[in-house]
Amino acid sequence: xxxxxxxxxxxxxxxxxxxxxxxxxxxxxxxxxxxxxxxxxxxxxxxxxxxxxxxxxxxxxxxxxxxxxxxxxxxxxxxxxxxxxxxxxxxxxxxxxxxxxxxxxxxxxxxxxxxxxxxxxxxxxxxxxxxxxxxxxxxxxxxxxxxxxxxxxxxxxxxxxxxxxxxxxxxxxxxxxxxxxxxxxxxxxxxxxxxxxxxxxxxxxxxxxxxxxxxxxxxxxxxxxxxxxxxxxxxxxxxxxxxxxxxxxxxxxxxxxxxxxxxxxxxxxxxxxxxxxxxxxxxxxxxxxxxxxxxxxxxxxxxxxxxxxxxxxxxxxxxxxxxxxxxxxxxxxxx
Numbered sequence: 001x002x003x004x005x006x007x008x009x010x011x012x013x014x015x016x017x018x019x020x021x022x023x024x025x026x027x028x029x030x031x032x033x034x035x036x037x038x039x040x041x042x043x044x045x046x047x048x049x050x051x052x053x054x055x056x057x058x059x060x061x062x063x064x065x066x067x068x069x070x071x072x073x074x075x076x077x078x079x080x081x082x083x084x085x086x087x088x089x090x091x092x093x094x095x096x097x098x099x100x101x102x103x104x105x106x107x108x109x110x111x112x113x114x115x116x117x118x119x120x121x122x123x124x125x126x127x128x129x130x131x132x133x134x135x136x137x138x139x140x141x142x143x144x145x146x147x148x149x150x151x152x153x154x155x156x157x158x159x160x161x162x163x164x165x166x167x168x169x170x171x172x173x174x175x176x177x178x179x180x181x182x183x184x185x186x187x188x189x190x191x192x193x194x195x196x197x198x199x200x201x202x203x204x205x206x207x208x209x210x211x212x213x214x215x216x217x218x219x220x221x222x223x224x225x226x227x228x229x230x231x232x233x234x235x236x237x238x239x240x241x242x243x244x245x246x247x248x249x250x251x252x253x254x255x256x257x258x259x260x261x262x263x264x265x266x267x268x269x270x271x272x273x274x275x276x277x278x279x280x281x282x283x284x285x286x287x288x289x290x291x292x293x294x295x296x297x298x299x300x301x302x303x304x305x306x307x308x309x310x311x312x313x314x315x316x317x318x319x320x321x322x323x324x325x326x327x328x329x330x331x332x333x334x335x
Contacts, residue, residue: 031194040186048184091186111159113158132159169196172191276300
């Protein structure tokens, strides 16, 4: 925490932030990036600088004392470092990075990005790491390391945690390698073009569903027995669809030692509709209301109910199924 505070108080922090924003703005948005000499960078690591200092000391000592073996050792080590530099740069250069379409996630959960590394070279590539690029002063990179086989592919999963709902640009990614000697660091920055949808976090524990509303065209309405339970149930009949079984009552029956199943009476249940309305969530915080309605959507879908959704500026007609659930969650994420 002290390191983060000192980094934020640095007088160069605003300049670094502006330079970082300018630099990343110059990067092309693409989901497939082939690494070339134009977008791969190389610098010595701390070990590399120490090796350079050691070589300098060996060279000065060899000159002063006229040590032929010292010359041999110095230039042999220097040659090895130069060869390692070329191998390190070639390990990343020529690799193709491809981001698969990210799947929607709920806020608060870690979202996994699938990155595919491809190589057309006849020799394998070792020690390539991929991570989400964290700005200076924030948490360290969480690297995922892999080896790319010769003329093959490797798949890595990079995780990051979105902090708000809505449609997000995939964060800037970075890839690097220090193979084979660790004396040089070769890296690149990559801005994918894909966007990720982040659903609101559902309220935990999930509150009971609201009572049903009478249909607009119906004559009369069935009253609700309780919050989340609809009037008009009957004994289970063989052949009834599973979505009509009242599973909440079935769970209570099993808990009391009986196994009686009940189904919704279609004629009775058609008189009312289940509407999930953000404005009627009875919470002062708008985000808390959205979280509660998200929990209602998941609960209604789990119970197999037909439900509609009302959010500011949009109304989704009652329905059920996976496609309807995703449509409602998307509307809640973007409202």
